[in-house]
Amino acid sequence: MNNIYIICSYNFNMLDKIYDKSDLKKVIDSMPEQIREAYAFEDKIKLKGIPDNIIICGMGGSGIAGKILESYAMGLRLKIPVFCINDYSIPPYTTKNSLFIISSYSGNTEETLSCYKEALKNGHNIIVITSGGKLMQYAENDKNALILLPKGLQPRNALPYLFFPILKLMERNGLIENQSLYVKKLIESLHKNSKNFNEQAELLASQLDEKIPVIYSSTLFAPVAYRWKTQFNENAKTVSYYHIFPELDHNELNGFKNTKWPLHIIILKDEEDHRRVLKRMSITKNLIKSENSNVKFTEITIKGDDLLTRMFSAIYLGDLTSFYLAMTYATDPTPVEIIEKLKKEMGPFV
Numbered sequence: 001m002n003n004i005y006i007i008c009s010y011n012f013n014m015l016d017k018i019y020d021k022s023d024l025k026k027v028i029d030s031m032p033e034q035i036r037e038a039y040a041f042e043d044k045i046k047l048k049g050i051p052d053n054i055i056i057c058g059m060g061g062s063g064i065a066g067k068i069l070e071s072y073a074m075g076l077r078l079k080i081p082v083f084c085i086n087d088y089s090i091p092p093y094t095t096k097n098s099l100f101i102i103s104s105y106s107g108n109t110e111e112t113l114s115c116y117k118e119a120l121k122n123g124h125n126i127i128v129i130t131s132g133g134k135l136m137q138y139a140e141n142d143k144n145a146l147i148l149l150p151k152g153l154q155p156r157n158a159l160p161y162l163f164f165p166i167l168k169l170m171e172r173n174g175l176i177e178n179q180s181l182y183v184k185k186l187i188e189s190l191h192k193n194s195k196n197f198n199e200q201a202e203l204l205a206s207q208l209d210e211k212i213p214v215i216y217s218s219t220l221f222a223p224v225a226y227r228w229k230t231q232f233n234e235n236a237k238t239v240s241y242y243h244i245f246p247e248l249d250h251n252e253l254n255g256f257k258n259t260k261w262p263l264h265i266i267i268l269k270d271e272e273d274h275r276r277v278l279k280r281m282s283i284t285k286n287l288i289k290s291e292n293s294n295v296k297f298t299e300i301t302i303k304g305d306d307l308l309t310r311m312f313s314a315i316y317l318g319d320l321t322s323f324y325l326a327m328t329y330a331t332d333p334t335p336v337e338i339i340e341k342l343k344k345e346m347g348p349f350v
Contacts, residue, residue, distance in 0.1 A: 010206055015327040022334035024235070027157045028319045032190040035312070038164035039183045045145045047173045048125060051099035054082045054175075055090065056166070057115035058103035061155030064230065065162035066103060067223035068311065072167075073176075075220055075307045080175060088114040090122070100126045103162055105155035107133020110349035120144075127169070129162060154334060156234055159227075159315070182308040189309050190316055197317050204266070204298055205324030211264035211296065213325075215242040216281070218273045221302075224314045225268055231322035235333035238325065245277045249284055256292040264296040270310055271303055 016025050054073075056066030066084035073082040085091060088111045090100070100119040104112040107130040116138055119126055128139035131149040139146040147169075149161045164183070170176045190197075213232050217225035225242040232240035243252050265288070267281055281299075288295055300317070304310035326333035 010202070010324075010328055012202055012324055012327055015330070016323075019327055019330055019332050020323075020334075021332045024157070024333050025323055027153065028316075028323055029194070031160060031312075031316055031319075032187045034158075034160035035164055035183065035187055035190075038160045039168055039179075041147065041165045041168060043145075043147050043165060043169055043172075045127060045147075045169055045172075047099065047169075047175075049097070050175070051080060051125065052095045052097040053080060053093075054099045054101065054170075055085060055094060055119075056082065056101045056103060057085045057090065057112055057119075058162075059086055059109050059111050060230075061158065061234075062103045062105045062109065062112070062162055064156070064223065064227055065159055065166070066101070067226060068159075068163060068315075069166060071220055071223045072307065072311065076176060078176060085115060087111060090115050090118050090124075094122070094124065096123065098124055100124045101129060101166060102126060102135065103129045104133070104135050105131055105149065105153070105158050105162060107131060107135035107137075109135075110346075113138070113349060129165060131158075154336070156231065179308070182306050185305055186309045186312055189304060189313060193313065197313075197320055200300075201317060201320035201324050204321050205328055207296070207298065208264050208321070208325050209328045211262045213238070213240040214263050214265045215240070215268065216248065216265060216284075217242070217244055217268040218270060218277050219244050219247070220273070221268055221270055221311070221314065224311055224318070227315050228266070228268075228318035228322070231319055232325065234336055234339075235319075235322035236325040236329060237331050237333075238329070245280050245284070249280055253284060253287065256288050256295060259292060259295075262294065264298065267297065267299045268314055269299060269301045271301060272307070272310070 056069060058066050063084060063086045070082045070084045102112055102116045113134060116135060120142060127145040128135055129147040130136050131151045147165050149158065167179055171179050215225040215228045222244045229240040229242040232238055269278065269281055285297055302310045302314045304313055323333055
């Protein structure tokens with residue numbers, strides 16, 4: 001009965017008509033179509049041989065694609081290391097044969113522009129992915145390879161456009177196996193499970209009202225957990241945290257005895273996680289409960305035939321949950337006004 005009461009306590013159909021002023025729900029629901037379109041991009045970019053490593057530079061909604069690709073490459077046991085950089089400077093471990101993918105949806109992200117200039121100065125191979133702005137101008141002027149994206153989205157809502165063209169680029173140049181079957185299965189899975197994902201998201205959002213969401217996952221799914229956290233930040237306008245197994249069992253586990261915050265921990269369990277990690281998840285949950293009965297838990301087992309499907313299914317569920325949580329807070333999920341204020345106060349980047 002409690003679950004029925006929670007679901008019925010929010011009329012999400014009514015709430016989104018009032019507060020979803022930019023129709024974000026429609027954008028989230030379009031993820032399968034975005035994936036299909038993004039994977040079909042005809043970039044025709046030919047790499048100059050096999051790179052020593054791949055460095056993806058990006059911030060915020062543009063940077064998360066790099067984090068996911070870094071983890072996905074690890075899951076595929078890719079021999080070429082992939083690194084994601086969220087800063088003004090490129091790392092010192094690059095070589096002349098490093099491939100730089102400079103990603104900024106707006107094309108005006110100052111940290112990313114800084115990385116572009118540094119990579120260009122050092123003579124690195126550069127591919128730019130953007131929808132316009134200064135970054136597009138730089139790439140055209142410097143005759144660097146350019147993947148041009150559709151305009152009109154918030155960067156965080158353009159994730160498929162920022163991820164799948166890079167995946168296709170790597171596939172076309174022989175860095176990874178053909179991904180078409182996995183992409184097809186992913187799209188089919190998202191369509192098939194859309195109703196179920198929405199129902200799960202509505203229920204979970206109802207339970208997260210006035211709680212601080214904390215997301216736990218395995219190391220491989222760290223960028224997925226991070227995506228959940230940042231979507232709660234940007235869409236629901238609420239503080240959120242994340243941590244990963246097994247590392248959190250060596251520090252955070254000891255931090256619940258005197259914690260007074262209203263925490264709700266969401267454990268994302270990939271059915272292919274290491275057996276010891278799965279055991280840790282279960283034991284850790286029980287230990288935290290015994291230490292602090294005020295902490296609430298939701299466990300979500302992520303299912304799918306392959307890693308790509310499981311990763312993006314979990315991302316889709318997290319995006320939906322953050323949207324519905326915004327509705328419970330009577331909040332328009334799209335604007336990021338305080339971030340825009342910060343950019344204004346920072347002034348122009350020289």
